[in-house]
Each structure stands twice: as structure tokens, then as C-alpha cells.
Amino acid sequence: MTLYLLKRLAVLLASTAVAAVVVFAFMALLPGDPAEIALGVNATPEAVAALRQQFGTDRPPVAQFLDWSGGLLQGDFGTSYVTSSPIGPQIGDRLGVTAVLVLGGMAVALAVAVPLGTYAAVRHRDPLGAAISAVSQVGIAIPAFLAGILLVFVFAVQAQVLPSGGYVPFAEDPGEWLRGLLLPWASLGLVQGAVLTRYVRSAVLDVMREDYLRTARAKGRGSTGALWRHGLRNASVPVVTVLGLQLATLLIGAVVVERVFVIPGLGDLLLNGVAGRDLLLVQGVVMVLVAAVLVINFVVDVAYHLLDPRLR
Amino acid sequence: MRRIGIWIAVGGLLLATAACGGGDSGGSASGTPKAQSLAVGFVAEPANLDFTSTEGAAIPQALLVNVYEGLVKLDQAGEIVPLLAEKWEVSDDRKTYTFKLRENVKFSSGAPFTADDVVFSLDRVKSDWKLKIKSQLDVVDKVEKKDDSTAVITLKQPSNGFLYSMATRLGAMFSRTGVSDLANKPVGTGPYVLGSWRRGDSIQLDANPSYWGTKPPLSSITLKYFKDATAMNNALLTGGIDVISSVQAPESLQQFADPNRFEVIEGTTNGEVVLSMNNGRPPFNDKKARQAVRHAIDHKALLDTAWAGRGGLIGSMVPPTDPWYEDRTGDYPYDPAKAKQLLGGKTYNVKMRIPNLPYAVASAQVVKSQLAQVGITAEIEPLEFPARWLDQVFTKGDYDLSIINHVEPRDMGIFADKSYYFGYDNPEFGKLLASADQGTEQEQTDDLKQAAKLLSDDAAADWLFLFPNLIVAKKGVTGLPENAISESFDFTALAKQ
Numbered sequence: 067m068t069l070y071l072l073k074r075l076a077v078l079l080a081s082t083a084v085a086a087v088v089v090f091a092f093m094a095l096l097p098g099d100p101a102e103i104a105l106g107v108n109a110t111p112e113a114v115a116a117l118r119q120q121f122g123t124d125r126p127p128v129a130q131f132l133d134w135s136g137g138l139l140q141g142d143f144g145t146s147y148v149t150s151s152p153i154g155p156q157i158g159d160r161l162g163v164t165a166v167l168v169l170g171g172m173a174v175a176l177a178v179a180v181p182l183g184t185y186a187a188v189r190h191r192d193p194l195g196a197a198i199s200a201v202s203q204v205g206i207a208i209p210a211f212l213a214g215i216l217l218v219f220v221f222a223v224q225a226q227v228l229p230s231g232g233y234v235p236f237a238e239d240p241g242e243w244l245r246g247l248l249l250p251w252a253s254l255g256l257v258q259g260a261v262l263t264r265y266v267r268s269a270v271l272d273v274m275r276e277d278y279l280r281t282a283r284a285k286g287r288g289s290t291g292a293l294w295r296h297g298l299r300n301a302s303v304p305v306v307t308v309l310g311l312q313l314a315t316l317l318i319g320a321v322v323v324e325r326v327f328v329i330p331g332l333g334d335l336l337l338n339g340v341a342g343r344d345l346l347l348v349q350g351v352v353m354v355l356v357a358a359v360l361v362i363n364f365v366v367d368v369a370y371h372l373l374d375p376r377l378r
Numbered sequence: 379m380r381r382i383g384i385w386i387a388v389g390g391l392l393l394a395t396a397a398c399g400g401g402d403s404g405g406s407a408s409g410t411p412k413a414q415s416l417a418v419g420f421v422a423e424p425a426n427l428d429f430t431s432t433e434g435a436a437i438p439q440a441l442l443v444n445v446y447e448g449l450v451k452l453d454q455a456g457e458i459v460p461l462l463a464e465k466w467e468v469s470d471d472r473k474t475y476t477f478k479l480r481e482n483v484k485f486s487s488g489a490p491f492t493a494d495d496v497v498f499s500l501d502r503v504k505s506d507w508k509l510k511i512k513s514q515l516d517v518v519d520k521v522e523k524k525d526d527s528t529a530v531i532t533l534k535q536p537s538n539g540f541l542y543s544m545a546t547r548l549g550a551m552f553s554r555t556g557v558s559d560l561a562n563k564p565v566g567t568g569p570y571v572l573g574s575w576r577r578g579d580s581i582q583l584d585a586n587p588s589y590w591g592t593k594p595p596l597s598s599i600t601l602k603y604f605k606d607a608t609a610m611n612n613a614l615l616t617g618g619i620d621v622i623s624s625v626q627a628p629e630s631l632q633q634f635a636d637p638n639r640f641e642v643i644e645g646t647t648n649g650e651v652v653l654s655m656n657n658g659r660p661p662f663n664d665k666k667a668r669q670a671v672r673h674a675i676d677h678k679a680l681l682d683t684a685w686a687g688r689g690g691l692i693g694s695m696v697p698p699t700d701p702w703y704e705d706r707t708g709d710y711p712y713d714p715a716k717a718k719q720l721l722g723g724k725t726y727n728v729k730m731r732i733p734n735l736p737y738a739v740a741s742a743q744v745v746k747s748q749l750a751q752v753g754i755t756a757e758i759e760p761l762e763f764p765a766r767w768l769d770q771v772f773t774k775g776d777y778d779l780s781i782i783n784h785v786e787p788r789d790m791g792i793f794a795d796k797s798y799y800f801g802y803d804n805p806e807f808g809k810l811l812a813s814a815d816q817g818t819e820q821e822q823t824d825d826l827k828q829a830a831k832l833l834s835d836d837a838a839a840d841w842l843f844l845f846p847n848l849i850v851a852k853k854g855v856t857g858l859p860e861n862a863i864s865e866s867f868d869f870t871a872l873a874k875q
Contacts, residue, residue, distance in 0.1 A: 098765025102773055104433060105510070113510055114773075149425045150432070150561070160578070215608075222616045230612035232602070233579055328602075328609050330578025337605065338578075342425075343765050 070371065078364045085356045086138065090131050093345045099123070100147045100343040121147050123345075134349065143350040148342045153350045156335065161354065163233065164331035167250055167324070168316045174255025175262050175312065182259075183266025188293070190271065199267060205260025210319040214253035214326040221249060231328035250327045254319055258312050265308045269301040276300070303374050310366030314359040415598040416855065416874055417619040418867075419610045421626065423578070423603035428560035429547045431508040435785070435865065438547040440581060440601055442866035445486075446566035448549035449477050449496070449529075450541065452864040456699035458545050462491065462567065472536035472818070473519075479527045483590040485553040486571045493523035499552045500531070507548075514543040537815050538822040542788065546865050569594040569870055579603065583869070595857070595873035614640075620855055620874070623867060625848035627736050628686035634850045641851050644688060645860035648697050649785040649845030651689075651737060653745060656778050657838065658801030661728065666720045668837035671779075672710035673717040674752040675745060681843045684740035689846040694830040695790040697844055699863045701819075702826035709834045717752040725753035728778035731771050733763030738781040741842055745781070772799050783845050787863065790829060793838055802838040 101117035118124040122133070137144055143153035182198050189195035222230035228249055234242040273279060274297065282292035321333030328334075332351055339347040422436040429437040443451055449463035460466075463477040483491040500521045503512050517537045522530045533540060543549065556565025564572055569589045573582035580602045585594045602619050604610035607626040611633060613619045625631060634640040655662035655671060662668050677691050690698065693706030730746065732738040739760060746756045756779060761767040771777045777799075784792070794811050796803040807829055814825035833839075847862040857871030 096765075098762075098769050099773075102768050103764050110510065148432075151426070156577075218612055223612055226616055229618055230616040231604075231609050232613070232618055235576070325606050326609060328579070328604055328606070328613070330576070334578050334605070341764070 067371065071368065074364055074367055078360055081360050082357055085360070086135055086353060087131075089349055089352050089356065090127075090134065093349050094127050096343070096345070098343045100345055103343045104147060134346070138353065144346040146344055146347050148339075148344045148347070153347050156347070157332070157350055157354055160330060160332045160335045160351075163329060164317070164320050164324070164333065166247070167254065167320050167329065167331055168313065170247060170251040171254030171258060171316050171320070172309075172313060174251050175259035175316075176309075178256065178259030179262035179266050183263040184270050184293075186263065186267045187270035187274065188289075190267070198263065202260040202263040202267075205257055206264070208257055208260075209322075210254050210257050211322040211326050213257050214250065214323050217249045217253050218326070231326070233327075233329045233331075246327075246329075250323050250329060253326075254316055254323055257319075258316055262305070262308060262312065265305055266301070269304045270297065273297040273301045299373065303370065306369050306373060307366060310362050310369075313362045317355060317358060414596050414874070415600065416596055416621065416872060417580075417600040417602050418621040418623050418869075418872075419602050419604055419613055419619040420623050420867075421604065421607075421610075424581070426561035427564050427572070427575075429509075429550075430502070430506060430560060432561075433509060438865040439867045440583075441564055441566070441568075442547050442550060443568060443864075444570045444583060444866065444869045445564050445568045445572060446547075446550040446552070447568045448544055448546075448551060449479070450545045450549065451866075452542075452545045454859060454861050454863075456701070456861075456863055458541055462551055473533045475531045475533070475541070476524070477529045477531070479529060480590060481527055483567050484588050485556055485565050485567055486586055486588070487553055487556050487565045488588075489553050489555055491551065491553075491567050492526045493529040494526075495551055495554060496529040497521045497523050498554045499550065502552065502557070503548055511546075512548065514539060514546075515548055535816055538817070538819060539788075539815050546787075570599065573598060592870075594870060596869075599869050599872065614850060614852070620852045621858065622850045624862065625850060628688045628846075628848060631686070631848070631850070637853075639853055641853055641855070643847075643849040643851065643858055643860055645847040645849070645862065646690065646697060646699055647785065647845045647847045647862045648699075648787040648789070649783040650692060650695055650697065650789075651741065651781065651783045651842045651845055652695075653741075653840040653842050654777075654780045654782065654800055655837075655839055656775065656799075656801055657803065658775060659778075661726045662778060663801075665837060666722075667726070668840075669710065670717040670720040670752060671749065671754070672837050672840045673713045673720065674754070675748050675840060675842070676712040677707065677842060678712075680741060680744045680748070683744050685737060685843065685846070688848060690844040692841050692844045694834040694841060695784075695793065695839075696826070696830045697863070699861060700788060700826075702823045702830065704827050704830065706830060706834045709831075710837070710840075714748075714752050721753055723753075725755070727755045727757070729759060730756040730779040730781075731759045731761055731767075731777040732781045733767040734760040735763050735783075737783060737845070741781050745779070745842075775799050775801065781842065785845070787865070790826070790833070793833055800839060802833075802836070804832065804836060804838075807832050807836075 099114070099118070100121055100123060101114045104117060105113055122130065134144060141154065143157060145151065146153050146156070182202070186195045186198040218230050221228045229246055233246050236243045274293065279292055279297055282296050283289055287295065320331060321336060324331045324333040325337060332355065336348060336351040339351060420436070420439070422434070424436040424440060425432055425434055427437060427441065429441065447461050449461060450458050451461045453459045462480055462483060464480050466475055466477045468475055477496070479491070479493060479496070485491060500515070500518065503515050517533050517535065517540055519532045519534045524530050551567060553565050567590065569586055569591065570583035571586045573584035575581045580600050583599045583601070585597050602613070604613065607630065610622055611630050614622050615633065631642060634642060655668050657663055681687055681689055681691065691707045693709055696703045730742055732742045742758045746758055749756050761770055771780050791811055792798050793800060793802050794808040810825045810829040810832065814822045814829065817825060847860070849858055851858055854875040855872070856875060857873045859868045
């Protein structure tokens with residue numbers, strides 16, 4: 067297990083390093099000069115040149131990369147071109163908001179998927195079980211932002227029971243914080259929940275066909291009891307893998323959902339950064355997102371090992 | 379089949395929502411806003427609060443006149459009116475301005491406002507400001523304090539632009555003890571002070587309890603920032619905000635058609651939506667080709683189609699709120715036959731490289747179809763704004779036609795710079811501008827009228843329409859600035875019935 071951990075850790079670090087190079091290279095390829103954009107239609111060639119020098123974008127790319135990656139190793143993301151303030155704390159603030167959004171969305175997804183998926187598997191011949199299966203198929207086809215727009219239309223614009231957007235920090239007003247997050251959580255969670263429902267259903271179905279479950283039932287446990295005692299842990303192995311993949315999808319989905327709901331999270335920061343060609347900021351945010359996805363995959367792999375003794 | 383699929387999708391979503399949403403909404407607090415406060419939706423959030431070193435219209439929009447005040451300000455009719463100066467006198471040689479300052483004015487820090495602060499603030503423009511526009515005050519020779527309530531400003535040569543610049547952010551008065559953290563802590567004399575700033579979301583301005591003038595009717599104003607126009611519209615529909623400061627797409631106005639709930643206010647701006655023609659390369663280095671384009675465009679039809687008829691027609695680079703405005707829409711009436719004649723039977727293929735902004739995309743379609751009727755085939759290429767458009771069209775000048783809203787006030791002067799992306803080169807025009815700035819006010823007005831006429835005659839560009847200022851407010855909101863013609867969104871009179 068220790069050896070496995072070390073191996074996985076080495077892969078994690080190597081992928082992060084490769085990701086840093088790729089992220090930087092993409093930013094360098096992005097058309098548009100940060101200095102030109104900062105000065106807008108009032109720009110003169112001299113002012114643009116001076117600003118380029120101030121930003122350090124007039125140096126060779128390799129020097130810029132070494133500077134940036136060296137800073138990253140020390141936890142320094144550099145200074146934003148647009149706001150002239152350090153990027154690290156900005157990302158930190160926004161990451162908290164996005165994390166709440168993603169974890170809430172995950173919780174909604176699980177709350178939907180586990181009971182519905184299990185029910186659909188156990189009662190897969192009932193009309194209701196089949197209906198759940200069919201509806202989840204439809205849910206898969208809806209992107210999170212569309213779900214968001216529909217939810218806003220129904221619950222905010224028509225019914226006027228929830229705000230259409232905006233974010234109130236928890237410390238300021240916990241009630242409003244929750245109200246503001248319900249629709250974003252729902253739009254992220256329901257779509258992912260639909261996907262997850264299908265995995266839960268097929269995982270539970272597989273388990274139900276296993277010999278050991280039949281044996282358990284033969285030994286006198288009720289069918290629910292047998293599933294509860296012996297089935298769920300086994301069914302959870304493929305579900306955890308999917309969950310990890312979905313967490314990454316949720317993180318990316320959050321970028322778009324934040325814009326729909328006017329939530330000041332990482333996605334909002336990222337899109338602003340792209341529009342203003344605040345390249346260092348964009349690099350920083352993308353790096354954090356990439357690192358988060360890599361860490362999630364790492365944790366999933368390790369969890370997989372813990373859940374499935376055969377892999378140890 | 380497809381439609382059925384969508385309905386199933388909606389139905390499924392609602393079912394699922396109903397299934398899981400049951401117990402969740404219990405945490406809802408009361409949604410009623412605090413008394414005597416208003417929330418106004420804006421598009422662009424300031425990068426920071428320091429307009430002395432950071433470009434961007436969002437900063438003066440929020441702070442000028444509201445938090446920072448100048449000696450003078452621009453009123454809704456475009457007139458320069460007193461603010462921190464009670465009155466001013468101009469010497470006979472028009473080089474010395476003596477400002478009599480209001481007494482008992484205090485900064486929000488408690489420090490008194492005196493002539494020393496005038497000297498400090500204007501000297502600081504020269505020494506510390508980082509914006510290109512600071513060159514507008516290069517004409518200032520020296521700023522002196524005569525006594526605590528009198529400041530004397532001497533110019534190098536007479537300049538009509540000077541007093542106007544003093545009404546912009548350049549003339550904002552700063553406290554000698556209040557400039558240590560401009561990016562985060564503005565200290566001004568205005569009716570409002572910075573309350574709080576939730577980055578990425580909103581800025582709250584609170585009423586300044588020690589304001590020298592009429593106390594503002596509201597106790598606080600929240601400026602909420604939306605990158606997405608739909609999100610802003612939804613916020614007004616659901617009560618999240620009280621005012622949309624500028625509607626991004628006029629077709630969305632129909633949502634606010636109910637006069638019992640909303641009021642739509644249409645005013646003017648300084649934004650000339652310019653169809654720029656590259657004067658520096660064929661075919662539009664030929665004046666006849668440019669004139670043909672002007673005759674080929676039916677401006678009224680374009681405005682109706684592209685921008686729901688909202689806005690005005692101008693015909694040159696001057697908005698109606700400038701003193702030297704003249705209606706130049708008759709210079710090139712819609713006349714496709716004349717356009718064809720000017721082109722001499724030739725046909726052209728041109729590149730129309732536009733920013734991917736709603737008004738530009740909508741206008742470009744109409745321009746393309748109208749030009750096609752006289753033999754000019756325009757290929758539309760939308761470029762990401764600002765990055766790619768600035769790089770390709772503005773900086774490199776690689777375009778034949780483009781469309782952009784030039785929003786800066788009194789910006790006719792951009793045509794005087796032949797390296798500017800228009801590539802317009804007529805020395806006569808530059809001479810008129812220079813003489814306008816140094817002459818009397820009457821001479822200024824006459825010269826600039828002539829300059830605007832020259833631009834129009836030369837067909838230096840075509841002016842598609844004047845961008846409208848469209849505000850939507852909840853019924854009962856009063857005191858909104860109808861015209862967006864200064865750098866500031868003036869909250870001074872904003873109130874709620």
C-alpha cells in the first residue's frame with residue numbers, strides 16, 4: 067500500500083509539472099496583448115511598450131515561465147496585470163466559494179442518485195423504477211447551465227420564491243447564503259445526479275445478480291437487508307470512480323453556472339481574466355483547477371484501493 | 379420529435395426538483411430590502427478604486443461626483459456647473475482661472491477642504507497619475523493658493539478644453555491626507571462614502587453624514603455587477619435590484635413593458651457608433667468609395683432593425699449634448715443610385731472585421747445587406763472584444779470596415795491623429811481643432827461645427843447612430859440621470875418613493 071501511494075504521488079507530481087508547461091504554453095498562444103488591452107482605445111505605441119516592460123511580457127517566454135513556475139513552488143501566483151494586486155489571495159477567496167458550490171452540488175447529486183438509483187435497480191420491473199431510469203436518461207442530456215436558466219425562470223422569475231442570482235457570504239447572513247445557493251446547487255446537482263443515478267442503478271443491479279447475495283438471502287436475510295449488509299459496499303466501488311470523474315466535471319460546470327447565477331467564484335474570476343487577458347491570473351486559476359482535478363483523481367484511486375481489498 | 383424531447387426534459391427536471399427541493403427552502407430569510415436603500419445593476423466592475431492609475435470607465439462611473447467631487451461638474455444638459463467652486467472668473471487673456479471655493483466643506487476623513495487641496499490634487503495629476511488622459515491638463519502652467527478659499531490656475535495658453543477636463547476625473551479633489559490607499563480607500567468630499575466592496579459582486583456606497591450640500595435621500599446605494607445581461611434582467615424582474623443602469627440589448631425591453639411595475643428611460647450618450655473605413659488602403663483610401671458607402675446606408679432602417687429604433691441619428695462625430703452639435707444627417711441621404719454612380723460601376727470585396735458585441739453584430743448584418751445592393755460585398759468577421767479586435771483592427775489596422783461605439787466624451791480629436799486606426803489624414807481638420815481650443819467659446823463652437831462638417835464631407839467614416847442610454851427602473855425610483863454624458867453615474871438625486 068505504501069509503495070502504491072508513493073507511486074501514485076510521483077505520478078501526481080509529474081502530471082502537475084506537465085500541466086504547468088501546457089497551461090503556460092496555451093496562454094502564450096492566446097492572441098491579444100495584455101498591455102494593449104489595459105490601455106484600450108487610448109493607447110499609444112510608447113505607452114504599450116512601457117506597460118509591456120512593467121508587466122514583464124517583453125521578456126522571452128522561457129524566462130517568463132521560469133519566473134512563474136518558480137513563484138508557484140513558493141506559493142506565489144504573481145501580481146495581476148489588471149488589478150495590480152497579488153493573485154494568490156484572490157484565488158483563495160474565490161476557491162472557497164466555488165468549493166461550497168461544487169460540494170453542495172455533489173451532495174445534491176448523491177442525495178438524488180443513491181436512493182433513486184437503488185430503487186430503480188431493486189424495482190427495475192416496476193413502472194416507477196423504469197420511469198426513474200427514463201427520466202435520468204433525459205437529465206444526462208441537459209447541460210448544467212441550461213438547467214440553471216430553467217430553474218431561474220421557474221423559481222425566481224415566475225414563482226419569485228428564490229433569488230435569481232447573487233451571493234451573500236455565510237458570515238453576513240446564513241439564511242440568504244442558503245437561499246442564494248439552492249438553485250445553483252440544484253442545477254449542478256440534478257444533472258450530475260441523473261448521470262450518477264444510472265451508475266448506481268447498474269452497479270446495484272450487478273451486485274444483486276452476484277452469488278454471494280443470493281447466498282445471503284438463502285441464509286434468511288431479507289432482500290433489503292442482504293443488499294444493505296453485503297451489497298452496497300461492493301456496489302460503491304464503481305460509483306466512487308464515477309463520483310471522482312464527476313467532481314471534476316462539476317468543477318468545470320461550476321465555471322459556467324457561476325456566470326448564470328452571478329456568483330463570485332473561480333469561474334467568474336477566470337472568465338474576467340480571459341476577457342482582460344490578465345494572463346497570470348488565468349494561468350493561476352487554470353493551474354488551481356488542473357491541480358484540483360489531479361488531486362481528486364489521486365484520492366479516487368486511493369479510495370478505490372481502500373474499498374476493494376482485491377486490489378491491495 | 380425534438381420539441382417533445384425538450385418538454386420531457388423540462389418535465390423531468392421539475393419532477394426531480396420537486397422531489398429533492400421539499401425541505402430545503404425553510405432557511406429563507408425575509409427578502410425585503412433595507413429601508414431607503416437601492417440596488418443598481420451595472421455591467422463592468424472596477425478593477426480597483428484608483429482612477430488615477432487604472433484605466434476603465436467603471437471606476438469614475440461609481441465614484442466621481444458620488445464620492446469624489448471636482449470644482450465643477452457636467453450637468454444632464456452637458457453644461458459645466460459649479461460644484462466645490464461657488465463660482466469662477468476667467469481673465470481677459472483667458473489664461474487665468476480664479477476659483478472661489480465653497481466654505482465648510484469637509485472630506486469624509488474629517489479634514490477640511492481648502493485651496494491647499496486644490497493645489498495638491500492638480501499637482502498630483504502631473505506627478506503621480508499614470509493615465510494617458512492626464513495630458514489633457516498639460517496646458518496647466520501653475521496652480522496657486524491665494525487664500526484658503528481661493529485657488530488660481532494659470533494656463534500656458536488659452537484652452538477651452540481645460541474647464542471641461544476639470545469636470546472629468548482629472549479635476550477630482552483629493553485630501554492631502556487621503557491618498558495612501560486609493561485602490562481600496564477613497565477619501566472624497568461627495569455625498570456618498572465607500573461602505574463595503576464585495577469583489578466580484580457589489581460595491582455599497584453609504585450616505586456621507588457630514589456632507590456639505592443637500593443630504594442624499596438614500597442611506598445607501600448598492601452597485602451590483604453582472605457580466606451576463608440575462609442575469610441582470612432576471613435580477614430586476616425578481617427584485618434583486620431596483621435599476622438596470624444600461625440595457626445591453628433593446629429587444630430585452632419587452633420584459634419590462636408593464637408600466638405598473640417598471641419605467642423605461644431613454645436618454646442620450648456620448649457614444650457614436652462609427653462605421654469606420656480604412657482611409658489608409660484601397661478601396662476606402664478613395665473618397666468616392668467612402669462617399670458611396672455613406673449614400674448606400676439607410677440609417678433609419680438600420681437603427682430600426684439593429685437596435686429596435688432606440689438611439690438617434692447624428693451624421694458626424696458630435697453628440698447632441700455638445701454645444702457645437704449640428705444635425706448632419708442630411709449630408710449623405712440614402713441614395714443607392716448615387717452610390718453606384720460614385721463607384722463608377724466597379725464592385726468591391728471588403729473585410730468587415732467587427733468586435734463580437736451585440737450592437738456591432740446586429741448593425742453589421744444590415745450594413746452588409748445594404749452595401750450588397752450597390753456592389754460592395756462585405757465579409758463579416760466578428761473578433762473577440764476587446765483582445766482580438768484591439769490587436770487586429772485598432773493596433774494593426776488590418777481591416778476595411780469595422781463598427782465600434784466610440785464612447786469617450788468630446789472625442790472628435792481622434793480623427794486628427796493620422797496613425798489612429800481610421801487612417802484619416804486631412805491637416806485642415808487638425809488646424810480647426812487647435813484653433814478651437816485656443817479661441818473664445820464662440821470661436822470654439824464655430825470651429826468645431828466646421829470640423830464636424832469637414833469630417834462628414836470627407837466621409838472620414840460613417841456614423842451609424844448615436845448609442846442610446848436605456849435605463850429600466852422599478853416604478854417609484856426617481857432622480858435617475860437620463861443622459862449618460864459624463865464619466866460618472868450621478869447618484870446625487872436618486873431616491874425611492
